[in-house]
Amino acid sequence: MEFTFEQLDSRIQKSLEEMGFERPTPIQKEAIPIALEGYDIVGQAQTGTGKTAAFGIPLVEKIGSRERGVKAIVLTPTRELAIQVAHELSLIGKNKGVSAYPIYGGVSIEKQINILRRGRNQIVVGTPGRVKDLINRGVLKLDRVRFAVLDEADQMLDMGFIEDIEEILSKTPKNKQTMLFSATMPYEIRKLIDKYLRPGYKTVKVGKQL
Ligand code: ADP
């Protein structure tokens, strides 16, 4: 059966309508049903194919309404991307009471600490350095996380974030669902996949083959 947005929670359907999303993009059509089944995912697709909602819709579908505390950690290479992804996830989650908060460096950490302490955002989207800082300060607790997403993984590796990423993942429960998205699949990414994704993970590929 082909995946359509009608198969989602009606509150998410309402959000997607408000966002002007009429139908899933090819990567969303492939990835969303697999993610909803609980498989780990490796997604390979060019920019602009709708990867944010491909992982965001399953996160919002699976996170309970008004659950407290962090249930999902999303890592992105840049602050701009963290802001943009958190915004889109919050729009998707709006009608279900699921929200995302962006954390990134180069700005005061105090406000981020205060907001994380309130525990109202079930999804945290951040750049690896600041995420690590907030974990080490005891503010960001990932021990109850059920989902981890690595967005633009190849770009994060190019920027030298591999150690931070591994340190962050080591603070999350082993038995969580992980989704890794990358435009390219160099050796270092394949190593990360072998080390951190559960066996039986599914690969989703759309667009230009590399
Ligand atoms: P990627 O992460 O693959 O580069 P994005 O997730 O940022 O792509 O999506 C690219 C653009 O397409 C964004 O503006 C997003 O809001 C929009 N978009 C994503 N999915 C849909 C959809 N199903 N229908 C309409 N627009 C969409």
Ligand code: MG
């Ligand atoms: Mg993206």
